[in-house]
Amino acid sequence: MKEATSETAGVPRARQMLELAGWAAAAFARYDRASVMRIAEAVARVAESKAEHYAEWAVRETGFGVVEHKVLKNQLCSRGVVDAYRDHDYVTPRVDADAKMLEVPRPAGVVLALTPSTNPVSTVYCKVLLALLTRNAIVVSPHPFAKECCADAARALGEAAVAAGAPDGVVQVIDEPSIPLIDALMTDERTNVIVATGGVPVVRAAYGSGNPAIGVGPGNVPVLVDATADLQRAAEKLVASKAFDNSILCTNESVLVVEDSVADRFVREMERHGAHLLTAEERDRVRDVVFPEGRFDTTTVGKDAATIAARAQVRVPARTRILLAPFDSAVDEEPLAHEKLCPVLGMVRVPNAQRGIRTAVAVLRIGGAGHSAVIHSRNAETVMAYAAAVRVLRVAVNEGSSTGSAGFGTHLAPTMTIGTGFLGRSSLGENLEPKHLVNWTRVAYSTDPAEVLPSFEGMVPWEAPFEAVPPYPMPSNATVSTLTAMSSNGAGSGDGGSIELREELRRLILEELTAIVRG
Amino acid sequence: MSFDYGDFSYASKAEMLEKSREFWNPGKTDFWVDAGVPLVIDRREEYYLYDMSGKRLLDVHLNGGTYNLGHRNVEVVQAVTAATAHFDIGNHHFPSLARTALAEALVTSAPPGITKVVYGSGGGEAIDIAIKTARHTTRKRKIVSIIKAYHGHTGLAVATGDDRFSKLFLSDQPEEFPHVPFNDLGAMEEVLRGGDVAAVLIETIPATYGFPLPDPGYLESVKRLCERYDALYIADEVQTGLMRTGELWAITKHGICPDILVTGKGISGGMYPISAVLVTERAAGWLTEDGFGHISTFGGAELGCIAGLKALEICSRTETRSMVHYISDLIGRGLREIQSQYPDWFVGIRQHGVVIGLEFAHPQGAKFVMRSLYENGVWAIFSTLDPRVLQYKPGILMRPQLCEDLLDRTEVAIGQARSRLPRTDRHTSPRLRTAVPA
Incomplete structure (x- = not known):
């Protein structure tokens, strides 16, 4: 008897969360912009004020990453997100007079957000705010490794939203995620869109659900440093990016491709910033630790360089932040040419920029299609040639990729969800931003010149809620x-x-x- | 088209109705046919009923909240089905696994002061238990109830209700069961003043009387009078409990801690009959003095307890509570809009949460609306003891689209009923003028 019910334990209640989210979304879709912004700002304030609290909690719970870097990510994904979109309007109908078109925003409705263990709270922050900015309700299903910090964070944000006037149930969270439960929610017709950030299986499951889905593929970021690069600056940026949160972001650099003529100088510059160049023998031991029997060991995710070096019995200077692992060519059978969510950076020397571009392309053939690439160069032609060749949808130039490709330090959209597009089996080719969670009803007038587009000036079909949503039920004869x-x-x-x-x-x-x- | 249900079958709906008349209840069978609601419920799921003809009806009768959670709620069905692998009705003499578990859950859910649970197999039996308990506790016999009240049809319960159902069976007992008008504190005090009343029995919102709402402060004052004259307060929460007013027990919204609280209908999840009487320590004396004082083979049947545990858990969820607030708001706003179109016909909305009565400006108004609703795919029943009022009871897990659909159908039906009223009135069968229980 126990087996019959325990298999689906939690699923019916989770479905009910979707149901409640549907109610909240229906109410929220009638809010005006001022109310929406007030809610988003209030939530961002609470999120930012707890950035350190959840950064510490996430590291404690998952064992991944670096507290101070997670603090930064949490700040970027709270205040940073609202700052980035404060001047955008996803709420008020707009008129395109030239096209004789009125456009009325339609929120997705219920967003099912799957969040990863690697960037747990920052992703929760980011998705919750993107949902709120577009008047969507969101149900967060955190990765089981990070469920406690994520659930607590989502709940805090939800309370802040409701306190600021949002409908009850606008932010909900699954406390005990499991595969059958997530599967049930993804395939439930009450889910309007799945936003899946995580490993390949979960993203593929999202796309297989039959529901609209925004899922993203894995990264494997090549970074080309050509002879024209500002080596000092590039080295500083690259090491900082690779060390950032112990390489836990999918945007972190995986393989350095460097022109021979500047390679030695560049490595010396990197060493000044905390890179440690491994000898061939050390490299082999590190490879065995990070890729035992050729497969990535997930226990190395987000661990610091010293820990990995110690596991590989490699002695490194105390201030070592990343391990630099040289190898000869970017081929599939070379484990170090694959994605590494830890501060181990592969390195391939190439005779010239053209060969470097082909090597970067090879890195992306192995993994990370559609994701991100980096180039440090002052030659516009090389940048163009590189961008045209690498099968990715964002190329950070003269900037670290961990944060740069995620929209922090570049003008890409700030996000924790990086669209890998058609190249990377995703419906999303950009960094996830609010606009991806809202459709617009196009009200199209005839092209006939006799038909005149009226003025819709001052007409807003939405309004500010004037009481709690939903109101507390009172008897109709109440005094x-x-x-x-x-x-x-x-x-x-x-x-x-x-x-x-x-x-x-x-x-x-x-x-x-x-x-x-x-x- | 034949109707095969495994162990029995009917050649047609007509044959079924004929047999229903012949072997079961000719009065009821004919009543509904004559009333224009020739419903024989076949398939049922979520908040939908399907007549044998295949006609689909959105159910806002819910048998007084029995189907609060919808018909054949998946979670309840799953719980009961799984339980049949281990449990049956159980033996009412012995300490019982499921009875104890549900009792603990009910006490935990209940207003402060409630400490024990006694089980029945239906609401009437539960009311009988409550009355017997009050008499044992106070050593007094009189039970005060409201004129036009309805608390069931068992021996004691039937005497507390409208005499239509007691006199038929020579079961009215006016000496021991005085009835007073609702919302009349003077009458209430008058009857209590003698000090010989064991308990006041009162539905938090009297359902079968068309959900007249207690005047602000009325129930609170009744409770105070009960304290003054040493009578127990029995809250009949059969229809108002289980989150229908947006809190698990409506009586808590009045700040009242009743001496006895009765629940039934919805606590079964609509899947296995069970009712429960929740009592305070003061009223629980007989359970120690003579634990065998009330015996009921099916009371608290263990499968019913399993259904009850699941139903109570679903009703108690924060998600459910919030949804009831949303549903209540949407339906309330929609009804007020409809009312503004027909102010001379649709004259009143009595609403507390999803406990709703719609008043019409005709002595039998709700019967016409009931019929129009039926034609428009909605099943709602008139109030037996005040047929001006339609009982309109949306489920507590209704989806937004379902609520909107319900309102659209309701708007059309109310308009239709109004436009037909004069002619329909003339042709109304005399039978329609008799009332049936909800």
Whole structure:
């Protein structure tokens, strides 16, 4: 008997979260822009104020990454996101007079957000804010490794949203994620769009769900440093990026491709910033640790360079931030040419920029199609040639990729969800931003010149909520005193701690009534 | 078209109705045919019923909240089905696994002061238990209820209700069961003043009377009077409990901690009959003095307890509570809009959460609306004891689209009923003028 019910434990309630999210989304879709922005700003403030709290929690819970870097990501994904989109309007209908078109925004509705263990809270922050900016409800399903910090964060954001006037249920979170549960939610017709950030299986499952999905593929980022690069600056950027959060972002650099003529100088520059160049023998030991039997060992994810070096019995200077692992050619059977979510950077020397471009292309043939690439160069032609050749949808130039490709330090959209497009089996070719969570109803007038587009000036079909959404149910014959009493009674019910309060209210009500009865 | 249900079958709906008349209940069978609601419920799922003809109906009768969670709610079905691999009805004499588990869950959910649970197999039996409990506790016999009240049809319960159902069986007992008008505190105090009343029994919102809402402060004052004259307060929460007012028990919204609280209908999940009487320690004395004082073979049947545990858990979820608030708001706004179109016909909305009564300006108004709704694919029933009022009881897990659909159909039906009223009225069968229980 136990087996029959435990298999699907939690699934029905999770489906009910989608149902409630549907109610919240329907209500939220009628909010005006000022209310939406007030909610988003309030949520971002709470998120930012807890950036450190959740950064520490995430590292403690997952064992991945670097607290100070997660703090930064949490700040970027809270205040940073709202700053980036404050001047955008995803709410108010707009008119394109030239096209004789009125456009009315239609939020997706219920967003099912799958968040990863690698960037757990920052992804929760980011997706929640993108959903709120576009008047969507969101149900967060965190990675099981990071479920506690993510659930707590999502709940804090949801409370902040409701406190700022958002509909109840606009942000919900699955406390106990499991594969059958996530599968049930992804295939549920109440899910309007899945935004899947995580490993390949979960992204493929999202696309296989039958529901609209935005899922992204893995990265494997080549970084080309040509002879024209500002080596000092490039080295500093590259090491900082590779060390950032111990390479846990999918945008982190995987393989350095460097022109021979500057390679030695470049490596010396990198060493100044904390790179440690491995000898061939050390490289082999590190390869065995990170790719035992040729397969990436996930226990190395987000671990620092010293830990990995120690596991490989490689002695490194105390201030080592990344390990530089040279190999000869970017081929599939070379494990170090694959994605590495840890501060180990492969390195291939090439005779010239053209060969470097082909090597970068080879790196992306192995993995990371559609994702990100980097070039450090002052030669515009090389940049153009590189961009045209590498099968990715964003190329960071003279910037670190970990944050640069994620839209921090470049003008790409700030995000934790990097679209890999058709190249990378994704429906999304850009960094995820609010516009991807809203459709627009196009109200198209005839091209006939006799048909004139009217002015829609001042017409906004949305409004600010004037009470809690949903309002607390009151009897239709309620008076002011019943309203006060019932909302207090109601708010307290089911909560043992408020018995005294209820008793007190009851006493007050009785006194009031006694007075009335006695006239 | 034949109708094969495995162990039995009918050649046609007509044959089924004929047999229903012959072997079961000719009065009821004919009543519905004459009322223009020739419904024989066949398939059922979510909030839909399907007549044998295949006609689909959105159910906002819900048998008084029995189908709060929808018909054959997947979670309840799963729980009960799984339980049949281990449990049956159980033996009512012994300490029982499932009875104890549900009792603990009910006590935990209940207003402060409730400490024990007694089980029945239906609402009437539960009311009988509540009355017996009050009499044992106070050593007094009188039970006060509301004129036009409805608390079931068992021996004691039937005497608390409208005499239509008691006199038929020579079961009215006016001496021990005085009835007072609703919302009349003077009458209530008058009857309590003698100090010989064991309990006041009152539905938090009287359902079968068309959900007249208690005046602000009325129930609170009744409770105070009960305390003054040493009578117990029995809250009949059969129709108002289980989140229908947006809190698990409506009585808590009045700040009242009843001495006895009765639940039934919805607690079964619509899948296995069960009812429960929740009592305070003061009223629980007989359970220690003579635990065998009330015996019921099916009362608290263990499969019913399993259904009850699941139904209570679903009703208690924060998601459910929030959804009821949304549903109540959407339906309330929609009804007020419809009312603004027909202010002379659709004259009142009595609403508390999804407990809703719609008043029409005709003594039998709700019967016409019921019929129009039926034609428009909605099943809602008039109030037996006040047929001006339609009982309109949306489920607590309704989807937004379903609510919108319901409102659209309701708007059309109310308009149709109004336009037909004079002629339909003239041709109304005399039978339609008799009332049936909800």
